[in-house]
Amino acid sequence: MTKSGGGELKTATLSSVAEANRAVIVATLREHGPMSRKELTERTGLSTATVNRLVGALRASRLVTETELGASTGGRPPQIIQFNAAAQSVLAFDIGAKRTTGAIVDLENRVLHREEWDNEPGGDGSMHVYERLLRFCGELSDRATAVGSPAGAIGVSVPGVVRDDTGMVEFAPALRWWSMPIGRLLAERIGLPVLAENNVNVLALAEHRHGAGRGVDDLAMIVRGAGVGAGLILGGRPHRGFRGGAGEIGYMLMEPSSLDRPWPGYGDLDLRLGLETTAPAHDDGGREAVTPARDGLVDQLALAVANLSVVVSPELVVLGGALGDRPEALATRVSERLVGRIPTPPRIVVSRMVDAGLIGAAEMAMEGIPTQA
Secondary structure, three states: OOOOOOOOOOOOOHHHHHHHHHHHHHHHHHHHOOEEHHHHHHHHOOOHHHHHHHHHHHHHOOOEEEEEEOOOOOOOOOEEEEEOOOOOEEEEEEEOOOEEEEEEEEOOOOEEEEEEEEOOOOOOOHHHHHHHHHHHHHHHHHHHHHOOOOEEEEEEEEOOEEOOOOOEEEEEOOOOEEEEEHHHHHHHHHOOOEEEEEHHHHHHHHHHHHOOOOOOOOEEEEEEOOOEEEEEEEOOEEEOOHHHOOOOHHHOOOOHHHHHOOOOOOOHHHHHHOHHHHOOOEOOOOOEOOOOOHHHHHHHHHHHHHHHHHHHOOOEEEEEEOOOOOHHHHHHHHHHHHOOOOOOOOEEEEOOOOOHHHHHHHHHHHOOOOOOO
């Protein structure tokens, strides 16, 4: 995702330009499939000399292969360049308030191995959760190497605000993490690039690339869990805002009296919509059974969508998390509440992705894989 924490301009070095261009070639092959060097030049806009040089480097790192011959147009048949998804894998971790899911994912988003475990926070929570995560990182990294697809990077989805490219979690109330440098700590111990991000931003990325948001340049993902948060894709790119604070809609102030008190942990909208405070009933199977009308859910959610929409105007809003046993009905009722209330009401749908947190974390990690051997 975003690699800059302070918004300062940084001088591009020749090596950073080459790395960026290699990443463009890899992304093009992943998205469009095998092609000749000429086609790759046309797709990427890079010069023929640049493509030839960088393809050589990518072959050395096994991220691309040239094993097939294309159809001849009268001369020597062109070699076809193909993305090699088996060259490496990534480790993806989706940390929830109570459980963490970890997986080894290949470069075509196939899950090669998956595990889940309870967070079981200890006294202060923070180091206990981190130590279990560190242990599983090491175990999954060893497993990935053993199956011939060594991990090249780690993606971590966190239920909190991640400030910069060091993976500093400024606060994650559900984990009791405050100023927790999870990215730096894992990178130092495991020896791989680590990309950490807010969990709803990760879900928005997954929906944009593989779910309901495919083909949509401006979308918002709103997730109801312990609190409520939003992830934004604007202009086809993740939008994090100043110091990663975009989308923290749980801190929306919903009425004038909200200004009368501080919100050091959960925010005003969190306390109105989040499960930590609404104590939902359960059905016979032990699952949360939240009815759409319960505790003003429809109106509070409609207000959140409306307030977000008049600022960033997403074409699509994807709802996820604890939406009750009739989520589509909830989405319909929220849409109805917005008619005539805001200038450009978004289309509202319910997420149907499976393992979206893992998929998004894996996608994020793939952007961090070094493309040079």
